[in-house]
Amino acid sequence: MAEKAHAVLSASGSAIWLNCTKSGELSALPDAPPRKDSVFAAEGTAAHELAETCLRDGKNADLFLNLDFNGFSVSREMADGVQIFVDHCRALTSGSAYHAIETVVSLQALWEVEGKTCPTDLYGTADFIAYTGDTLHVVDLKYGVGIIVEAVNNTQLRYYGLGALLHLAHEGFTLPNFVCLTIVQPRAHGAGGPVREWTIPTIDLLLWADTDIIPTVEAILSGNTAYKTGKHCRWCPIAGRCPELRKDAMQIAKTQFDDVTATPPDPGLIPLDELGAILAQAELISGWVAQVRAAVSHAIDTGKTVNGWKLVPKRATRKWSDDQGVLEKLSQTFGSNSVGEFCTEPKPLSPAQMEKALKSHGHTLAEVGLDAAITAESSGTTLVPDEDTRSAAPTGPQHAFENADL
Numbered sequence: 058m059a060e061k062a063h064a065v066l067s068a069s070g071s072a073i074w075l076n077c078t079k080s081g082e083l084s085a086l087p088d089a090p091p092r093k094d095s096v097f098a099a100e101g102t103a104a105h106e107l108a109e110t111c112l113r114d115g116k117n118a119d120l121f122l123n124l125d126f127n128g129f130s131v132s133r134e135m136a137d138g139v140q141i142f143v144d145h146c147r148a149l150t151s152g153s154a155y156h157a158i159e160t161v162v163s164l165q166a167l168w169e170v171e172g173k174t175c176p177t178d179l180y181g182t183a184d185f186i187a188y189t190g191d192t193l194h195v196v197d198l199k200y201g202v203g204i205i206v207e208a209v210n211n212t213q214l215r216y217y218g219l220g221a222l223l224h225l226a227h228e229g230f231t232l233p234n235f236v237c238l239t240i241v242q243p244r245a246h247g248a249g250g251p252v253r254e255w256t257i258p259t260i261d262l263l264l265w266a267d268t269d270i271i272p273t274v275e276a277i278l279s280g281n282t283a284y285k286t287g288k289h290c291r292w293c294p295i296a297g298r299c300p301e302l303r304k305d306a307m308q309i310a311k312t313q314f315d316d317v318t319a320t321p322p323d324p325g326l327i328p329l330d331e332l333g334a335i336l337a338q339a340e341l342i343s344g345w346v347a348q349v350r351a352a353v354s355h356a357i358d359t360g361k362t363v364n365g366w367k368l369v370p371k372r373a374t375r376k377w378s379d380d381q382g383v384l385e386k387l388s389q390t391f392g393s394n395s396v397g398e399f400c401t402e403p404k405p406l407s408p409a410q411m412e413k414a415l416k417s418h419g420h421t422l423a424e425v426g427l428d429a430a431i432t433a434e435s436s437g438t439t440l441v442p443d444e445d446t447r448s449a450a451p452t453g454p455q456h457a458f459e460n461a462d463l
């Protein structure tokens with residue numbers, strides 16, 4: 058299984074370095090913090106490996122249930138999620154003039170067309186590309202669950218799209234007129250569903266290279282850089298040591314606290330029109346604090362001392378080391394007929410899982426009378442900024458009493 062390739066000025070980090078050139082410059086230094094690797098990223102890698110195997114071997118994801126990918130056992134949720142991506146890519150493959158799976162795409166040819174040499178590595182790995190009709194499709198699998206990633210204006214997808222166009226040209230194809238950039242995010246989506254697309258004219262993508270990619274890369278490599286704080290700081294690998302972010306955070310704190318040792322002001326006493334602005338600023342601070350926390354943890358974990366802090370084990374949760382062995386012990390003690398008393402009740406699969414399971418038996422939910430048994434209930438509301446594409450939830454006193462038993 059090919060490991061994903063990343064350059065310092067990578068596609069996945071492009072929203073950061075295109076906004077803040079100083080981040081690009083500092084990330085390239087030898088003492089820059091390593092890319093963040095979390096259990097979520099490792100799980101995402103597992104999902105990508107499963108998707109690649111399915112596409113290359115022509116198999117469906119549920120054939121790999123309970124098998125290990127990157128240290129994760131394939132769950133029903135992972136198999137169903139990856140299958141959405143696999144089905145989407147397969148539909149694009151039929152009738153395509155060209156397609157490629159997990160392909161390294163590079164932007165270096167942007168310099169070569171002018172007889173120059175690209176001054177740095179500029180490449181990323183596109184999950185799937187297909188050239189169909191007059192459109193180049195670039196499909197990216199996102200297995201994350203926390204934040205909905207939109208396709209529109211997504212710089213990572215633009216980067217892959219541009220690299221895929223250069224790749225096609227290198228393979229001798231005439232360039233298409235359109236590029237369709239798609240995100241498949243099975244575990245986080247709003248009204249747009251798990252597959253979200255954005256189609257742009259090829260010429261716009263090529264112009265973006267001239268207006269944004271080339272000048273920004275050259276500015277970073279010549280040291281003509283500047284800090285620019287914003288939402289992108291949340292993902293910046295050097296946020297924990299960024300003086301500009303620290304300055305912003307201190308400035309924000311000063312506007313809210315006359316004395317940093319004082320009790321924070323009661324939000325209930327702050328006018329509503331100020332609360333929204335404070336929350337937007339607090340998001341910036343909390344991102345920075347998370348980076349500082351990560352940097353301190355990493356330092357202690359690697360044997361350094363940070364005054365006033367230490368690492369302790371998280372609370373351990375107990376679990377059976379061998380489920381089968383537990384059942385056998387219970388059976389020996391109470392008899393096999395009584396084992397059920399000590400097990401969880403059988404539970405139907407979720408509607409999505411059931412749909413899939415029934416499909417393999419040649420049935421639909423409606424055919425077995427289960428469609429009417431489905432309810433969709435939100436577990437509550439989430440506070441997000443205005444630009445989030447989801448529709449606002451109904452709120453206010455009328456809604457609050459809607460379901461009340463009066």
Ligand code: SF4
Nearest residue numbers: 077285290293296299
């Ligand atoms: S934290 Fe923000 S301002 Fe600082 S280097 Fe990173 S992106 Fe730039």
